[in-house]
Amino acid sequence: MAMDKPPKSAQEGRAEPVSAKIRARVEQANRRYFANDNISAFIEPGELEALLDEVAGKMKGVLESLVIDVDHDHNTQDTARRVAKMYLNEVFRGRYVAQPPVTEFPNAEYLNELMIVGPITVRSACSHHLCPIMGRLWIGLLPNEHSNLIGLSKYSRLAEWIMSRPQIQEEAIAQVADLLMSKVAPDGLAVVMEADHFCMHWRGVKDNATKMINSVMRGAFLKNASLRREFLALVNLKD
Numbered sequence: 001m002a003m004d005k006p007p008k009s010a011q012e013g014r015a016e017p018v019s020a021k022i023r024a025r026v027e028q029a030n031r032r033y034f035a036n037d038n039i040s041a042f043i044e045p046g047e048l049e050a051l052l053d054e055v056a057g058k059m060k061g062v063l064e065s066l067v068i069d070v071d072h073d074h075n076t077q078d079t080a081r082r083v084a085k086m087y088l089n090e091v092f093r094g095r096y097v098a099q100p101p102v103t104e105f106p107n108a109e110y111l112n113e114l115m116i117v118g119p120i121t122v123r124s125a126c127s128h129h130l131c132p133i134m135g136r137l138w139i140g141l142l143p144n145e146h147s148n149l150i151g152l153s154k155y156s157r158l159a160e161w162i163m164s165r166p167q168i169q170e171e172a173i174a175q176v177a178d179l180l181m182s183k184v185a186p187d188g189l190a191v192v193m194e195a196d197h198f199c200m201h202w203r204g205v206k207d208n209a210t211k212m213i214n215s216v217m218r219g220a221f222l223k224n225a226s227l228r229r230e231f232l233a234l235v236n237l238k239d
């Protein structure tokens with residue numbers, strides 16, 4: 001005798017969550033999916049919307065476990081979905097979307113002078129507490145005749161793509177440096193980042209004044225102390 005199909009709601013209840021499908025593809029490809037990794041290549045069309053529904057459902061569970069009456073409190077009724085949207089479409093968007101397109105121009109005039117872009121606004125979140133990291137970033141480049149020049153706005157777009165992931169500052173700045181080295185192939189690259197970590201301001205040690213400043217120097221900036229000094233003097237972190 002043929003078995004009756006289970007009711008539709010039970011079938012839906014057993015459906016594999018979309019996050020599991022995406023995770024399986026990443027693992028199949030032997031790729032990492034840490035908080036600051038981009039996994040856009042493993043997300044199929046329509047799956048981001050399904051992921052948003054999944055995160056909203058789980059976030060509702062978190063609010064319920066915090067003993068908040070999400071059914072009657074008019075202020076938190078839609079909070080789970082708002083938070084899911086904020087994570088996936090805004091503050092952690094750099095994990096889920098492909099790298100923004102970057103227009104590259106040949107270095108037709110063989111420019112080889114120091115060029116600085118900044119301050120670029122940094123908006124990120126720490127991987128430990130998911131608290132905001134807010135700061136500024138400067139990029140110094142020494143192109144050579146083989147370097148690709150990229151549009152000025154693209155430095156901000158690429159930095160934003162890297163920063164809008166749960167991060168730690170040391171790894172975030174190294175990711176920015178690696179990406180720019182691969183895009184521009186300059187003789188030298190310098191990146192300096194200064195940021196407030198709200199996990200230290202809002203909670204924990206509650207030290208409002210502390211900032212973290214770090215720098216990554218590559219190529220000519222490592223070898224040439226006067227180039228490094230010129231860059232740091234022009235950036236003038238005290239402003």
Ligand SMILES: Nc1nc2c(ncn2[C@@H]2O[C@H](COP(=O)(O)OP(=O)(O)OP(=O)(O)O)[C@@H](O)[C@H]2O)c(=O)[nH]1
Nearest residue numbers: 126127128167168169170197199200203204205212
């Ligand atoms: N190195 C580094 N540490 C960070 C960054 N952002 C946050 N942190 C630190 O990460 C640490 C997390 O440490 P834990 O000791 O596991 O967390 P915790 O018990 O909540 O610690 P407290 O923040 O001291 O209350 C804290 O010391 C944070 O200040 C970052 O970008 N780089």
